[in-house]
Amino acid sequence: MYEKHIMICGATGCLSSGSNKIAEALTQELESRGIRDKYRLVMGGCPGFCEVGPIIVIFPDEVFYCRLKAKDMAELVDQHLIGGEIVERLLYKGPDVDAPARFYDTIPFYSKQLFNVLRNSGVIDPESIDEYIMRGGYRALKRALQMDSQAVCDEVKDAGLRGRGGAGFPTGVKWGFTNKAPGPKKYIVCNADEGDPGAFMDRSILEGDPHAIIEGMLIAGKACGADEGYIYCRAEYPLAIKRLRDAIKQAEEYGLIGNNILGFDFNFKINIKEGAGAFVCGEETALLASIEGKRGMPRPRPPFPAQVGVFGKPTTINNVETLANIPLIVREGGAEEFKKIGTEGSKGTKVFALAGKVRNTGLVEVPMGITVEEIIFDVGGGIQGGREFKAVQAGGPSGGCIPKDLINLPIDYDSLTKAGAIMGSGGLVVMDDRTCMVDLANYFLSFTQKESCGKCTPCREGTKRMLEILDRITEGKGKPEDLDTLDSLAHSIKDSALCGLGQTCPNPVLTTIRYFRHEYEEHINEKYCQSGICKPLFQYEIDQDNCNGCRACVRVCPVEAIKGEKKEPHEIIQDLCTRCGSCIEKCRQDCIMITRVGSEADVGN
Amino acid sequence: MSNEVAALNEDIDLSQVDSIVEPYLGKKEMVIPILQKVQEHFGYLPRPAMEQVALRMHIPLSRLYGVTTFYAQFKLKPRGRNIIRVCKGTACHIQGSPKISERIEDILDVESGETTDDLRFTLEEVACIGCCALAPVIMVNDDPHGRLTPDKVKDILESYE
Numbered sequence: 001m002y003e004k005h006i007m008i009c010g011a012t013g014c015l016s017s018g019s020n021k022i023a024e025a026l027t028q029e030l031e032s033r034g035i036r037d038k039y040r041l042v043m044g045g046c047p048g049f050c051e052v053g054p055i056i057v058i059f060p061d062e063v064f065y066c067r068l069k070a071k072d073m074a075e076l077v078d079q080h081l082i083g084g085e086i087v088e089r090l091l092y093k094g095p096d097v098d099a100p101a102r103f104y105d106t107i108p109f110y111s112k113q114l115f116n117v118l119r120n121s122g123v124i125d126p127e128s129i130d131e132y133i134m135r136g137g138y139r140a141l142k143r144a145l146q147m148d149s150q151a152v153c154d155e156v157k158d159a160g161l162r163g164r165g166g167a168g169f170p171t172g173v174k175w176g177f178t179n180k181a182p183g184p185k186k187y188i189v190c191n192a193d194e195g196d197p198g199a200f201m202d203r204s205i206l207e208g209d210p211h212a213i214i215e216g217m218l219i220a221g222k223a224c225g226a227d228e229g230y231i232y233c234r235a236e237y238p239l240a241i242k243r244l245r246d247a248i249k250q251a252e253e254y255g256l257i258g259n260n261i262l263g264f265d266f267n268f269k270i271n272i273k274e275g276a277g278a279f280v281c282g283e284e285t286a287l288l289a290s291i292e293g294k295r296g297m298p299r300p301r302p303p304f305p306a307q308v309g310v311f312g313k314p315t316t317i318n319n320v321e322t323l324a325n326i327p328l329i330v331r332e333g334g335a336e337e338f339k340k341i342g343t344e345g346s347k348g349t350k351v352f353a354l355a356g357k358v359r360n361t362g363l364v365e366v367p368m369g370i371t372v373e374e375i376i377f378d379v380g381g382g383i384q385g386g387r388e389f390k391a392v393q394a395g396g397p398s399g400g401c402i403p404k405d406l407i408n409l410p411i412d413y414d415s416l417t418k419a420g421a422i423m424g425s426g427g428l429v430v431m432d433d434r435t436c437m438v439d440l441a442n443y444f445l446s447f448t449q450k451e452s453c454g455k456c457t458p459c460r461e462g463t464k465r466m467l468e469i470l471d472r473i474t475e476g477k478g479k480p481e482d483l484d485t486l487d488s489l490a491h492s493i494k495d496s497a498l499c500g501l502g503q504t505c506p507n508p509v510l511t512t513i514r515y516f517r518h519e520y521e522e523h524i525n526e527k528y529c530q531s532g533i534c535k536p537l538f539q540y541e542i543d544q545d546n547c548n549g550c551r552a553c554v555r556v557c558p559v560e561a562i563k564g565e566k567k568e569p570h571e572i573i574q575d576l577c578t579r580c581g582s583c584i585e586k587c588r589q590d591c592i593m594i595t596r597v598g599s600e601a602d603v604g605n
Numbered sequence: 606m607s608n609e610v611a612a613l614n615e616d617i618d619l620s621q622v623d624s625i626v627e628p629y630l631g632k633k634e635m636v637i638p639i640l641q642k643v644q645e646h647f648g649y650l651p652r653p654a655m656e657q658v659a660l661r662m663h664i665p666l667s668r669l670y671g672v673t674t675f676y677a678q679f680k681l682k683p684r685g686r687n688i689i690r691v692c693k694g695t696a697c698h699i700q701g702s703p704k705i706s707e708r709i710e711d712i713l714d715v716e717s718g719e720t721t722d723d724l725r726f727t728l729e730e731v732a733c734i735g736c737c738a739l740a741p742v743i744m745v746n747d748d749p750h751g752r753l754t755p756d757k758v759k760d761i762l763e764s765y766e
Contacts, residue, residue: 016736016749050738198695200735235641236731276637277677279732293634295675311634355696355737362738393695429695430739443698447732455626512700556756558708581704585754 010043013050121208165319199427216323395424400511429444458501
């Protein structure tokens with residue numbers, strides 16, 4: 001019997017900020033006092049608040065410690081574990097709380113969140129099947145096995161669950177197609193090839209609660225009449241793959257994977273395939289080709305995978321988060337509970353990776369229908385450094401940006417589509433006034449252009465031409481007719497590309513033109529990038545009235561382009577400046593200004 | 606092919622390739638896992654090893670190259686002792702990763718995808734490391750370095766031999 005469970009976040013964000021060292025130091029402090037046996041230390045899943053990592057949560061006390069350092073561990077052991085008093089110094093503090101906050105319920109970041117899919121993440125030991133079962137795991141599987149397969153499909157359909165991978169197709173309907181397809185051999189594929197740059201929801205679920213995915217796949221297997229599954233996971237997620245392998249082994253030992261599962265006439269086995277790095281493999285037919293050991297190229301549909309899927313057999317492909325929702329829905333009374341959350345057309349919760357220039361970055365789970373404003377300002381705590389919110393990119397390279405004016409937009413499948421974005425996988429990247437929207441469009445398009453498989457002409461050639469135009473605009477060589485050409489190319493690609501990657505890749509360009517046309521025009525007509533990103537289109541100048549001559553910028557400039565004596569205002573020699581941005585990062589007086597090329601210093605501006 | 610690569614290729618122990626391929630003989634759909642294991646062993650995919658895989662698996666070499674050049678993970682050239690991966694995720698991009706890349710390229714005098722002449726560093730790009738809270742981020746080997754500014758790059762690189 002342990003006195004306390006100590007959950008150390010072992011997800012990639014916290015590992016990067018040093019949670020391994022914290023764990024080592026904590027173990028050492030406990031051992032040196034001879035009390036190691038009293039505590040259960042778990043390198044667990046992600047509590048989501050990456051910004052303040054590394055994080056430790058102590059149960060049953062429900063205390064959330066953050067921004068920890070190895071040297072804090074002695075105090076934590078002596079004062080909290082031995083002395084029974086909370087170490088106030090290590091609690092969450094921020095401009096959004098009056099006093100140090102002790103647990104999820106008092107930290108504003110968590111106030112509007114609702115943990116369904118992430119219910120176990122950071123609470124259980126992801127490497128223990130027993131802890132998953134203790135939290136109600138595998139009960140939904142048992143219930144599903146007692147039901148008729150079509151009844152399982154209907155229940156999921158009735159709950160209103162839509163695919164969390166991007167397009168939002170109703171999951172129960174998809175299952176029904178595969179269930180009705182003829183043939184004895186069918187497959188379930190879990191798409192864990194999370195390729196959207198800036199999104200890591202699926203990885204956190206895989207790392208934090210692998211059994212939820214396995215249970216979801218087993219139930220899908222029952223519903224579709226499949227007896228074999230593949231999990232297609234990015235090779236870049238080694239920890240997720242390890243956790244899945246361990247979880248599959250445990251489930252096999254418990255008779256939850258194999259033959260005659262739980263005594264029912266139902267067999268299922270699960271294989272893992274490691275992806276090899278190709279964004280297009282998130283597209284279902286490309287993913288199937290990759291599982292078969294081929295180049296991951298999509299093919300026209302129909303036939304849909306529900307008829308002709310992996311190795312030519314009927315196949316259902318579901319995304320990680322979709323599958324993680326399944327045990328919640330199929331458990332007793334689950335569908336009714338699920339339906340109560342969300343909006344008319346979008347039920348349940350959605351997990352988002354909140355990143356970019358927002359104060360609280362991390363993983364968040366919120367009910368569908370929450371507004372952009374609530375996510376960015378209530379959960380996200382507003383913009384870093386108090387700068388101005390400009391837009392948020394939803395859905396990564398296939399999605400679009402949502403500007404400040406649409407801050408009251410509810411986040412659900414239909415509203416996002418109407419605004420020109422998509423739910424996508426759930427990446428939300430927040431941008432401030434220092435983000436150039438033309439550069440952003442260029443960034444996404446250069447990504448999709450590189451990842452285009454080259455099979456169909458609209459995507460292969462069209463993205464290339466669009467990229468040439470965007471490159472030209474960011475280099476200051478844009479022509480007035482470029483915007484119309486971009487628009488027409490974008491619509492042609494949308495209408496005629498073979499697969500989802502091609503059909504959605506013009507979205508970032510179309511939405512930035514729709515909402516930030518003036519920025520494009522400024523780049524093209526005035527040769528000016530007001531955000532200070534497109535290098536040929538701006539210069540840095542030092543505000544002579546506010547510079548206190550601290551020489552910080554002089555020291556950091558790699559090309560010695562800043563001159564000036566101590567305590568005298570400095571000056572930038574434009575011919576030498578490479579616009580690397582080191583000085584603007586360093587200046588504490590905020591007196592490095594972005595101005596038009598060739599302009600005299602707009603003093604005091 | 607440079608002399609160094611030719612010399613490296615001569616040292617390829619094909620019996621290692623055989624033992625990797627052995628459990629998968631006849632299972633052509635397993636070609637990606639096989640190539641992943643071969644690369645894990647050699648650090649890249651040497652031509653003689655590719656030829657051996659093609660021979661044992663009865664897959665045309667051209668098809669194998671089709672697969673390896675399609676996926677970003679596969680490397681056909683030897684890589685440096687230290688691998689620098691610059692995160693090109695969206696969060697990193699808007700937090701200034703292009704400036705970080707530029708500085709690394711300046712210091713090492715290589716472009717992305719290239720290896721320094723002394724084989725000390727290979728510079729690569731990665732779509733997303735997934736620690737967006739620490740943007741901009743680079744990984745050197747298995748160590749993430751987050752919340753970077755261009756002026757921090759030099760010291761970080763110097764700490765790797």
